Amino acid sequence: xxxxxxxxxxxxxxxxxxxxxxxxxxxxxxxxxxxxxxxxxxxxxxxxxxxxxxxxxxxxxxxxxxxxxxxxxxxxxxxxxxxxxxxxxxxxxxxxxxxxxxxxxxxxxxxxxxxxxxxxxxxxxxxxxxxxxxxxxxxxxxxxxxxxxxxxxxxxxxxxxxxxxxxxxxxxxxxxxxxxxxxxxxxxxxxxxxxxxxxxxxxxxxxxxxxxxxxxxxxxxxxxxxxxxxxxxxxxxxxxxxxxxxxxxxxxxxxxxxxxxxxxxxxxxxxxxxxxxxxxxxxxxxxxxxxxxxxxxxxxxxxxxxxxxxxxxxxxxxxxxx
Amino acid sequence: xxxxxxxxxxxxxxxxxxxxxxxxxxxxxxxxxxxxxxxxxxxxxxxxxxxxxxxxxxxxxxxxxxxxxxxxxxxxxxxxxxxxxxxxxxxxxxxxxxxxxxxxxxxxxxxxxxxxxxxxxxxxxxxxxxxxxxxxxxxxxxxxxxxxxxxxxxxxxxxxxxxxxxxxxxxxxxxxxxxxxxxxxxxxxxxxxxxxxxxxxxxxxxxxxxxxxxxxxxxxxxxxxxxxxxxxxxxxxxxxxxxxxxxxxxxxxxxxxxxxxxxxxxxxxxxxxxxxxxxxxxxxxxxxxxxxxxxxxxxxxxxxxxxxxxxxxxxxxxxxxx
Numbered sequence: 001x002x003x004x005x006x007x008x009x010x011x012x013x014x015x016x017x018x019x020x021x022x023x024x025x026x027x028x029x030x031x032x033x034x035x036x037x038x039x040x041x042x043x044x045x046x047x048x049x050x051x052x053x054x055x056x057x058x059x060x061x062x063x064x065x066x067x068x069x070x071x072x073x074x075x076x077x078x079x080x081x082x083x084x085x086x087x088x089x090x091x092x093x094x095x096x097x098x099x100x101x102x103x104x105x106x107x108x109x110x111x112x113x114x115x116x117x118x119x120x121x122x123x124x125x126x127x128x129x130x131x132x133x134x135x136x137x138x139x140x141x142x143x144x145x146x147x148x149x150x151x152x153x154x155x156x157x158x159x160x161x162x163x164x165x166x167x168x169x170x171x172x173x174x175x176x177x178x179x180x181x182x183x184x185x186x187x188x189x190x191x192x193x194x195x196x197x198x199x200x201x202x203x204x205x206x207x208x209x210x211x212x213x214x215x216x217x218x219x220x221x222x223x224x225x226x227x228x229x230x231x232x233x234x235x236x237x238x239x240x241x242x243x244x245x246x247x248x249x250x251x252x253x254x255x256x257x258x259x260x261x262x263x264x265x266x267x268x269x270x271x272x273x274x275x276x277x278x279x280x281x282x283x284x285x286x287x288x289x290x291x292x293x294x295x296x297x298x299x300x301x302x303x304x305x306x307x308x309x310x311x312x313x314x315x316x317x318x319x320x321x322x
Numbered sequence: 323x324x325x326x327x328x329x330x331x332x333x334x335x336x337x338x339x340x341x342x343x344x345x346x347x348x349x350x351x352x353x354x355x356x357x358x359x360x361x362x363x364x365x366x367x368x369x370x371x372x373x374x375x376x377x378x379x380x381x382x383x384x385x386x387x388x389x390x391x392x393x394x395x396x397x398x399x400x401x402x403x404x405x406x407x408x409x410x411x412x413x414x415x416x417x418x419x420x421x422x423x424x425x426x427x428x429x430x431x432x433x434x435x436x437x438x439x440x441x442x443x444x445x446x447x448x449x450x451x452x453x454x455x456x457x458x459x460x461x462x463x464x465x466x467x468x469x470x471x472x473x474x475x476x477x478x479x480x481x482x483x484x485x486x487x488x489x490x491x492x493x494x495x496x497x498x499x500x501x502x503x504x505x506x507x508x509x510x511x512x513x514x515x516x517x518x519x520x521x522x523x524x525x526x527x528x529x530x531x532x533x534x535x536x537x538x539x540x541x542x543x544x545x546x547x548x549x550x551x552x553x554x555x556x557x558x559x560x561x562x563x564x565x566x567x568x569x570x571x572x573x574x575x576x577x578x579x580x581x582x583x584x585x586x587x588x589x590x591x592x593x594x595x596x597x598x599x600x601x602x603x604x605x606x607x608x609x610x611x612x613x614x615x616x617x618x619x620x621x622x623x624x625x626x627x628x629x630x631x632x633x634x635x636x637x638x639x640x641x642x643x644x
Contacts, residue, residue, distance in 0.1 A: 121367050
């Protein structure tokens, strides 16, 4: 059995890749960061709990990826550039066969975004992974939830609903073919944080949020904070190829309330449509226009013909669900 | 039952006390901080797990205090000034009778140090409390573990060993009178982070660490990082009044390897003894000189007469202990 200190030394300690910014990394009471002059620091924390956010038999490489990805997704939703992160781990045991792929999956994604692991904590206990991530953004350019304006277009990056499709198949709520299952599980277990898109949308988008609990609930946070309403075209929602093959009711429900998508939902004025599309090309990400911000409060759903839909959808609430 | 969003709104959302520094607080994808020009950011994370770090029936007010205190103690050990923190909470349920005193205990200590809660996460799961704390320090002034020099005095703030005494009494390993039990439990459950002392030692102390896993182990981290050894006077260790009444062997063992003290262990050149004592007065904290940093590696223990002691002590390792 590895000791706590061996574990940290073996799997989570590397020479710093950013010596100009990281003055002191893993191994002291605190890490020391040199902020960039004139930049704001964006900070987000996400905690992932076994049985709640991932299955006990989750592939540790993909789990390591996902834990950091959901945090980078929060930076993306502000338009911030990743800088560094801390990792607190509670584990029932210190097994190399789990730790090695877990750290490899996490650090591979970290390297992709030049986001350096600078510190953390390890303890014995029920499996729980808590990451705090740090990014930077010029003052005034953050994509805040409270910045949507009436008349704004509502956009979504990539496709949504397939993580929920994978979950449904895992729970035997429906059947998927082998290829569809593989593709949907990739969306559930290895989400891609839209970091480049978030950065490219600085100065273009008004408000943004990442879709973690389901589009309707997450867009609801923008509406609440921005004191606005919205109309969504349920048939314009960009579903992935496997969800698109499902019946229309399920397709709409998973796209609206699926969760675990980690795409960006953002608003921008119609005058900036070309700029949004150019930002998406820069970031090699597709974006789809799915609705409009309204003065009237509340979220309205329409179909492709503009007819109002009465679709009951609820967002995920950790304490309301079993 | 409270919803996740009610919980955050009711217990963890307040008007910002530091509008110049906290540009955006609880409620968006990220918090936004304005770093002070020219300062380094000190960052530390601690995760506290039920059954491991606290008992399930722990008083929630004191637990809220302790969770933040152990993080502030890491800032103190670097000499950093507290600025802000994030809180990630996994809870089996959202009960107001637990949440109200927990948040009150945490936020009272936060206010004492002008350390603002700027964000976090809540989820359902086994009780787990993860805090990441941010402080500031002028570049080059941090009290790092690798900065001890041969010939340095070794100092300890306050008194040590009484948190371990309380634990021993709780486990029926020994008996304490009612007053002694109350005082010792106060040390275990409501530690005082030595923030003012850490800040006052900038430019005076060489190396520092906070004593969380026991003096011998934590001093060992300084020795390892500084490539040095040390001689400790086991009889000079500042025990609290209740531990002082115990037999000498137990007194030494609890002082050397007790853990959960959250006092500072630091080194400073003998030429700065007056400066150390002045810093301690500034911080209204006692400090005691307990040994010397040596060139020869290893930790040696002597008694008041200078005779070598052969005392087997081990520090706490989360994965080695049951």
